[in-house]
Amino acid sequence: MKFTTEERWKLIDKIARETIDYGGEKTTTKSILAELTVKPATGIPFAVAILYGFWSFFGSFAGFFTDGFFVRIFDEHWLPWLQNVFPYEDSWLYYILVGDPTATNSFEAFGMLTSGLFVAIGIVLPAIVAFYFIITLLEDSGYMPRLAVLVDTFLHKIGLHGFAVVPMILSLGCNVPGVESTRTLETKKQRFMMMILLSVFIPCGAQIGVMLSLIPEYTGYIMLYLMVGFFVFGYILNRAIPGKSPEIITDVPPFRAPKWQNVQRKMLTKIKGFFKDAIPFVLLGVGLVNVLYLGGVIEWLSDLLAPVFTTWFGVPKETVIPLISGFLRKDLAVAQLSAIDMSGFQLITSVVLISIYFPCIATFSMIVKEGRKSGGVLRVLGGSLLILGVVVFLWGGLLHLLGMLLGVA
Amino acid sequence: MKILLMGHPNVGKSAVFNRLTGANITESNYPGTTVDYTVGYTFIEGQEYEIIDVPGTFSTEPKDEAEQVALDILADNEDATVISVLDATKVERGLYLSLEIMEKGFPVILALNMWDDAEKRNIHIDLTHLREILKVPVIPTVAISGKGISELARGVTRAEEVDVEELKRRVESL
Numbered sequence: 001m002k003f004t005t006e007e008r009w010k011l012i013d014k015i016a017r018e019t020i021d022y023g024g025e026k027t028t029t030k031s032i033l034a035e036l037t038v039k040p041a042t043g044i045p046f047a048v049a050i051l052y053g054f055w056s057f058f059g060s061f062a063g064f065f066t067d068g069f070f071v072r073i074f075d076e077h078w079l080p081w082l083q084n085v086f087p088y089e090d091s092w093l094y095y096i097l098v099g100d101p102t103a104t105n106s107f108e109a110f111g112m113l114t115s116g117l118f119v120a121i122g123i124v125l126p127a128i129v130a131f132y133f134i135i136t137l138l139e140d141s142g143y144m145p146r147l148a149v150l151v152d153t154f155l156h157k158i159g160l161h162g163f164a165v166v167p168m169i170l171s172l173g174c175n176v177p178g179v180e181s182t183r184t185l186e187t188k189k190q191r192f193m194m195m196i197l198l199s200v201f202i203p204c205g206a207q208i209g210v211m212l213s214l215i216p217e218y219t220g221y222i223m224l225y226l227m228v229g230f231f232v233f234g235y236i237l238n239r240a241i242p243g244k245s246p247e248i249i250t251d252v253p254p255f256r257a258p259k260w261q262n263v264q265r266k267m268l269t270k271i272k273g274f275f276k277d278a279i280p281f282v283l284l285g286v287g288l289v290n291v292l293y294l295g296g297v298i299e300w301l302s303d304l305l306a307p308v309f310t311t312w313f314g315v316p317k318e319t320v321i322p323l324i325s326g327f328l329r330k331d332l333a334v335a336q337l338s339a340i341d342m343s344g345f346q347l348i349t350s351v352v353l354i355s356i357y358f359p360c361i362a363t364f365s366m367i368v369k370e371g372r373k374s375g376g377v378l379r380v381l382g383g384s385l386l387i388l389g390v391v392v393f394l395w396g397g398l399l400h401l402l403g404m405l406l407g408v409a
Numbered sequence: 410m411k412i413l414l415m416g417h418p419n420v421g422k423s424a425v426f427n428r429l430t431g432a433n434i435t436e437s438n439y440p441g442t443t444v445d446y447t448v449g450y451t452f453i454e455g456q457e458y459e460i461i462d463v464p465g466t467f468s469t470e471p472k473d474e475a476e477q478v479a480l481d482i483l484a485d486n487e488d489a490t491v492i493s494v495l496d497a498t499k500v501e502r503g504l505y506l507s508l509e510i511m512e513k514g515f516p517v518i519l520a521l522n523m524w525d526d527a528e529k530r531n532i533h534i535d536l537t538h539l540r541e542i543l544k545v546p547v548i549p550t551v552a553i554s555g556k557g558i559s560e561l562a563r564g565v566t567r568a569e570e571v572d573v574e575e576l577k578r579r580v581e582s583l
Contacts, residue, residue: 020500
């Protein structure tokens with residue numbers, strides 16, 4: 001026996017009238033605040049203040065632990081100690097594990113146990129702890145759906161809707177859950193667009209952490225250029241890809257104070273995941289690049305690609321190194337730039353290239369997995385690789401052009 | 410024995426799941442936190458149950474991939490008991506999905522979650538009357554603090570299929 005929609009609602013109406021008494025709601029400070037955060041006039045300044053506050057917290061928290069604590073431990077104790085006790089200074093094993101015997105800081109030594117550990121634990125760990133704390137507060141307080149309401153009109157211009165802000169924010173922590181959360185978008189077109197835009201233009205927390213540590217003075221520009229890219233290509237893709245972008249009606253849950261126990265549990269899960277899934281990849285990345293270097297592959301590749309790098313993008317041909325390891329971990333790739341001699345503008349271009357050229361392997365596998373559910377792997381992968389190629393050349397090349405026009409490249 | 414946790418997005422299914430199974434899956438305060446299902450186990454009165462935390466869905470007609478996951482699970486587990494999780498402040502809305510699940514012949518038990526919110530907002534629900542009308546266990550819960558969870562677990566053993574035809578007659582004669 002199945003009822004019609006109308007029959008169901010009629011039954012429910014009657015049941016509710018018999019059993020539920022809505023006693024009339026009192027206005028509380030919480031409900032006033034809840035109202036103010038979704039009204040554009042008050043909500044937008046509020047959102048700017050919140051996001052700025054979080055950004056400052058992120059910077060100072062990560063900076064405090066990295067510069068004040070880990071840099072000292074790694075540069076003053078761990079690196080010199082390792083360089084001292086590790087035998088066979090000229091061997092390939094030394095090169096792979098410890099790196100440059102004359103290096104004076106852990107950024108530039110480039111061994112698995114020196115730079116690898118330093119990047120993973122010294123820089124990225126504090127960054128993601130701070131980031132996940134922020135994201136957890138956004139999630140648990142109920143602020144995320146409010147943000148969605150505020151940016152709704154804006155995101156409609158690129159064929160998405162307010163709730164697409166959720167995958168965007170999750171991606172700022174890590175692209176993998178970001179891509180997975182695109183499941184809540186309604187159409188295949190929206191999912192496809194969002195997966196590409198996320199994995200190309202949204203740098204993850206680990207990468208942002210390294211950027212802030214290595215080139216704090218340029219991080220803002222890089223983020224801005226990537227965000228602009230997100231919207232420009234969102235606008236283009238929305239017009240180029242067939243399919244619908246429906247309007248949504250959504251619930252905005254009430255504000256709730258985050259429960260400390262839940263915050264703690266989420267943080268622990270993420271940190272455990274970081275040790276298990278991320279650190280091995282960082283170390284592996286360093287090892288792989290060192291092996292490729294020893295085997296002469298890097299030199300061969302950078303000579304081969306030199307014309308593209310130097311003429312089209314305007315960056316040194318050695319940038320091929322971070323682009324290789326960027327496939328494993330983007331944070332590591334950005335860290336490797338410190339070893340390449342280049343101008344400030346070239347650094348900006350290189351970081352932008354690292355962000356957009358290809359998703360890291362974890363994100364890539366997630367796209368493959370989700371693509372299967374959303375129009376077929378071949379279509380999603382083929383489409384995204386094509387778009388990716390175009391984006392890298394256009395958006396990377398455009399930055400070079402901008403630099404030339406401004407006289408800095 | 411299988412239990413499915415079903416309900417609208419952001420009613421606290423994952424919180425109920427964590428309480429029932431001792432698992433650690435993500436709970437957040439926004440609709441759409443759970444986009445894939447999680448399986449956990451628990452013992453109720455000596456009997457082992459497999460519990461599945463199903464992504465939130467508004468009705469049995471999917472509108473996105475996460476809801477599709479939910480409905481596939483429902484279709485694949487015809488022998489399961491369903492804990493229909495409702496937001497106690499929005500019972501009317503939640504009942505629609507509960508009814509649809511009853512119509513499909515699943516034994517159902519209702520969890521009116523966020524009961525504390527309903528109390529704070531002056532919403533009074535006549536539980537005894539609601540149970541008489543629906544003839545299924547109706548348990549008030551506050552999953553985030555664990556209140557009502559053991560009653561909910563015991564209630565599962567009393568869940569029965571609902572004769573919706575008769576339910577309709579009962580409601581109409583009120």
